[in-house]
Amino acid sequence: MNAIECEHLTRLFGRFPAVNDLNLTVPTGSIFALLGANGAGKTTTLKLILNLLHPTSGDVRVLGCGSTKMGKEAFLRIGYVAEDQVLHDWMTLDQMLDYYRPFYPRWDRDLERRLRTMFDLPPNRSLKKLSRGMRMKGAFLSILPFRPELLVLDEPFSGLDPQVRDEFIEGLLEIGDTDRPSTVVVSSHDITEVERLADWVGILAEGRLVTAEPMPALQGRFRRIEVVGPGAGTRIPREPGPAWRQVEAAAPNVVHFVHDRFAGEPTEREIQAAFPGTSVKASPMTLREIFLAHIRRAPPTGAH
Amino acid sequence: MYQYAWYTVLPFNVTFLPGEPVYEQVIYAVKKAILSGNLEPNARFPSVRSLSQELKISPNTAHKVVMALTVEGFLAVNPGIGTLVARPPAGSAGDRTALLNGDVERLVFEARQLGLGEDQVLAAVRRHWRKISFPS
Numbered sequence: 001m002n003a004i005e006c007e008h009l010t011r012l013f014g015r016f017p018a019v020n021d022l023n024l025t026v027p028t029g030s031i032f033a034l035l036g037a038n039g040a041g042k043t044t045t046l047k048l049i050l051n052l053l054h055p056t057s058g059d060v061r062v063l064g065c066g067s068t069k070m071g072k073e074a075f076l077r078i079g080y081v082a083e084d085q086v087l088h089d090w091m092t093l094d095q096m097l098d099y100y101r102p103f104y105p106r107w108d109r110d111l112e113r114r115l116r117t118m119f120d121l122p123p124n125r126s127l128k129k130l131s132r133g134m135r136m137k138g139a140f141l142s143i144l145p146f147r148p149e150l151l152v153l154d155e156p157f158s159g160l161d162p163q164v165r166d167e168f169i170e171g172l173l174e175i176g177d178t179d180r181p182s183t184v185v186v187s188s189h190d191i192t193e194v195e196r197l198a199d200w201v202g203i204l205a206e207g208r209l210v211t212a213e214p215m216p217a218l219q220g221r222f223r224r225i226e227v228v229g230p231g232a233g234t235r236i237p238r239e240p241g242p243a244w245r246q247v248e249a250a251a252p253n254v255v256h257f258v259h260d261r262f263a264g265e266p267t268e269r270e271i272q273a274a275f276p277g278t279s280v281k282a283s284p285m286t287l288r289e290i291f292l293a294h295i296r297r298a299p300p301t302g303a304h
Numbered sequence: 305m306y307q308y309a310w311y312t313v314l315p316f317n318v319t320f321l322p323g324e325p326v327y328e329q330v331i332y333a334v335k336k337a338i339l340s341g342n343l344e345p346n347a348r349f350p351s352v353r354s355l356s357q358e359l360k361i362s363p364n365t366a367h368k369v370v371m372a373l374t375v376e377g378f379l380a381v382n383p384g385i386g387t388l389v390a391r392p393p394a395g396s397a398g399d400r401t402a403l404l405n406g407d408v409e410r411l412v413f414e415a416r417q418l419g420l421g422e423d424q425v426l427a428a429v430r431r432h433w434r435k436i437s438f439p440s
Contacts, residue, residue: 031362166360173357181363196326199362216325228417281413284323 001028002061003150003183004049009058011044018044020207022058026200029181033194033215035291036204042187043083045204046154049185050080063150076104079143083155085136089128093121093138104146112145115171133164140171147175153186157193165190169197195287203294210294215287222290223262223282227275229253237274245293258285258293314350314358315343326361330369332403338378338392339400349379349387 004026011019019041026032036042047053049060051067060067065074088096101107116123119137121130127138136156143151151172157165176182188194195215202212211218225244227234232252240247243261250256255275259267262282271280285293316337318330337343350358355366370387373379380390415425 029364031364169360170357173360173363176363192322195322196320196359196361199364216327219323219325279413279416286322289323 002026003028003030003063004185005059005061006045006049007059009045009048009060010056011048011053012056017207019048019055022204022207022209024202024209024212026183026185028183029176030200031184031186031198032200032202033198034185034187034202034204035191035194035287036187037295040204040295041207042204043154044207046080046152046185046187050078050152076106076146077149079146079148079151081136081139081143081153081156083158085139087127087135087138090126092124092126093141094123096127096138096142100142101145107146109145111147111174112141115141115144115174118167118170133160136160137164137167140168144171144175147180147182149180149182151175151182151184153184155187155189157188157190165193169193191288191291192286201287203291205295218290219284219287221260221262222285222293223259223267224285224289225257225259225271226250226281226283227255227271227278228281229275229278234275234278241270241274246296258289260293314355315347318359327365327368327372330355330359330361330365331372334369334373335378336403338389339403343389345389345391347389349389351386 002025004024006022006024009019009022009024010017022041022045024045034042034045044053048055049062049067051060051062051070054068062070063074063077088099091099097112119141121134121137121141127135130138140156153172156168160168172182172184186194186198199215200212201215201218203210230253234249234253234255236247236249236255240257241259243259245258245260247255247257259271259282261267268280268282271282272278316333318333320326320329334343343349349370352363352366352370355361355369356363359366370379370381374381374387377390378392379387381387411425
């Protein structure tokens with residue numbers, strides 16, 4: 001089962017394709033990190049998913065329902081926090097929660113109380129007088145207690161201090177339970193923040209999906225390769241392998257590159273064969289490094 | 305570059321290194337705790353939910369960790385009681401060695417990069433071995 005399915009999703013602003021023939025699937029129960037540079041189409045994609053924008057062409061299905069047909073019922077199952085979430089600023093936190101609670105039959109007072117203790121927010125000060133971090137906590141507090149089946153977070157961590165980020169992550173890990181897993185889609189610049197949390201990763205570049213796959217699969221196939229020769233003269237072969245990226249001679253006896261289809265010893269033997277008499281070291285790469293390797297090499301494909 | 309994170313609530317320590325699959329790192333940490341005797345047979349093992357929350361990893365990943373350790377015989381799921389630490393599977397000397405493979409590989413590679421010979425590396429290992437006393 002998939003929580004979200006986008007098919008050939010395209011959205012033009014004028015002639016500019018902000019999202020371009022996107023095929024994206026988010027499995028139910030996953031924590032899906034949507035990564036991309038500024039202007040890659042993350043926010044537009046999330047807004048199309050939530051029916052806050054209409055697609056120019058293509059389809060989105062969310063929790064089994066066509067996105068353009070989503071109504072009140074669907075939104076009772078979805079939680080959304082935008083990057084600059086607008087709150088009812090004249091209200092206090094208590095007033096805001098009193099206001100939201102009746103909309104959601106599944107609102108969990110117990111979870112609300114636990115989150116309030118954890119987030120430690122002043123209950124009786126108007127929201128506009130709170131700091132940015134506190135306001136984001138307020139926004140979180142208004143969507144987590146109804147245990148949404150789908151949680152969409154657009155840059156939730158930006159500009160927040162590490163302790164608040166930790167509390168956010170703890171909060172969102174609270175909402176799922178075994179018989180009804182929650183799906184979380186989180187777009188983020190803070191790649192290290194989502195590296196541990198997410199189990200799926202999608203990378204967008206120029207409105208297109210460059211890749212979408214389980215985190216361990218992505219981490220498994222990317223390696224930084226270091227070839228060290230016994231003396232000067234370790235040369236880059238005339239025809240580098242098809243899975244080699246960013247090949248560079250780091251020193252007269254050292255060649256570095258990124259391998260994007262690494263499969264353990266067979267791959268190491270292949271590389272060894274291309275550089276006879278050298279020692280080859282393959283090191284895992286951080287999600288941040290993998291992300292940069294993806295967006296540096298341009299030709300993105302619509303398929304995945 | 306390395307992010308150290310120690311968890312006192314859980315009965316084992318995980319040092320998360322970026323770049324390596326999270327579930328492999330957790331599995332490694334649990335095996336190390338069991339094989340070294342820090343986690344004793346029949347000790348209660350945290351639920352998927354508390355693993356996920358304490359380590360800030362997705363519930364899917366936490367579930368995978370428990371499944372893999374159960375299949376390998378390190379944990380036993382007892383209906384009604386919860387997940388308990390099992391007696392380490394037989395042949396654990398090999399497992400214990402396997403736990404060091406990554407570290408040994410790193411050491412060997414770096415030694416070769418520095419142009420050290422096998423004897424020099426072994427001598428250095430012996431020197432440090434004697435320096436550290438360890439309850440057996």
